[in-house]
Amino acid sequence: MDWLNAIVQGTLLGGLYALFAAGLSIIFGVMRLVNIAHGDLIVLAAYLGLTITMLLGIHPLVALLVLVPVMALIGYGLQRLILNRTLGEDILPPLLVTFGLSVIIQNALLEVYTADPQKLQAGALEIASLNIGGLAIGYLPLLMFVTAVIVIAGLQFIFYRTALGRAFRAVSDNQDIAQLMGLNRRHIFAVAMALSLAVVAIAAIFLGTRTSFDPAVGGGRLIFGFEAVIIGGLGNLWGTLAGGIILGVAQAIGAQLHPGWQILAGHIVFLAILAVRPRGLFPRMDG
């Protein structure tokens, strides 16, 4: 029963990791950008969420109504003002600039919010649970998982069924020709980053209600998201969800074996999959 429980809870946790990963997946798919500051942006969003709930006295989930547009705006500006300048043949500039941003954000958060761990208060939702055949399934993890599925279905819809998605795929395939067809790639890239950070906002609210966070946890979140992307296979959003679930289950089983092995087990499963299937389980595009 303990093992079944670990698998179920790990699967639900995988939803959160898929949310971390979806933001990375979008921008890699559209502009081959790997954002090292992604984890720190999640933590930044969690702190902004905290400020919004405190100032307006609203529930964290309601705060999403404010946080999502704010993060999207930050994403648009970030891409337009800074990151667009780094894109080109050379992979070094985007990597080093996002790495610099990561250090800047982390220390700015430390300066403003101190190193004290914080948590978003979601009231009764945090402890309410559903009892199915002896397994207690929390409403919050369940909501987290369902949200992840909805977000990924929504992104899938945007990418393959809308004009914006067509523009994304066009600049992804060939920037110059897309430009000739009247698409402004700088704008399209910025919209992709806005979308990525909108997903980050959702991920951040769940991160903050599930556990406490402090300015230093960004790197770890980036790694989880990255592992989910690689396990699932580059360019495949549903694969990313599968990657998140595999990572979540691996961590839950690791924790069941020994409390110190939780995170380690996730990393080891990732490295093992990399050794056996270097392109991930369900690849759609090349790195």
Place this chain on the structure above:
Amino acid sequence: MTGPASHQIERSTLATRLGLLAGAAVLLALALAPAYLGRADLRLLGEIFLYLSLASLWNLLAGYAGLVSVGQQAFVGIGGYLLFALTIFGGVHPLIALLIIFVAGGLVSMPIAALIFRLRGAYFAIGTWVVAEVCRLGFAQLGALGGGSGISLPVKVVKSIASSRAGREAASYWLALGVAVLVIAIAWLFLRSRRGLALTAIRDNELAAASLGIDIWRTKFVVYSMVGALTTLVGALIFLQKLRISPDAAFSVNDWTAFVIFIVVIGGIGTLEGPIIGTIVFFLLRETLADLGTIYLIVLGIVATIVMLFAPKGLWGAIKHFTGFQLFPLGYRVRLAKGGKQDSASMKRDAEG
């Protein structure tokens, strides 16, 4: 080149030779430093040399081999922990342990390379970070080495380096200076070698290099393991200086990778001189702004980001662009004999592009 040659091919210029001479004089002065500098200054200089070594090694990886790693702290930490394990449990003398650690670092880096070379570009970068995290979490599980809270180097081991405190500090200083010189010399000689030329070709255009018959995977593999071995050695020296190790300090991404990246970016990535300039700037900033705490790190991040955006070749890149001066010459120059126009005639066939 026999007979009255119409041109000469040369590697170094007068400025280079004078520069190296001045460098040798500085090196001699540094080697004698324990005779005339105080403890605090020696310690700071030792730290500078170790950072210079890390920066030069990372530069060789990222600036020349195109392998942008954000996980070099894995090797620093492994080096530190091996030093403690070998001296405490193996009873090995610290200096002999350093030799073993150098070899072990190379051996450890090979399977890591085989695994993470499957990832490309930025994903390679995060893959190296995962490896470092695995090491951090793994060493935190080893109760014998202090687990999560760490362990100190026993007095007996410390005393085996030298019985007096001054002797130990001088030894630790010379080791740091020695490893910095070793790292820069190896990097320079490697880049002038046949394999170094292959590496430069790969950096400039992978496809073209492959079509000339260069084995890209193998060349990168050699660089990665060489850098891995040397970084592990530097890691052992870092913790020989600190005398205490814990997983969070040993595998710190900020201390052993973020700072190192900033040093190389500010100084000039892809040049041998860049890390030297970068290290000097980094320590000048640190000694003047360190009291500001986190603000200092924000400033450092902003400076590095601005340099990357607007002067991607860094400080040394700017100096080289305006003067053409190289302290460590890597390319060749063709100089026409008298009669040929000297000014533009010293056409630089600069392997560095």
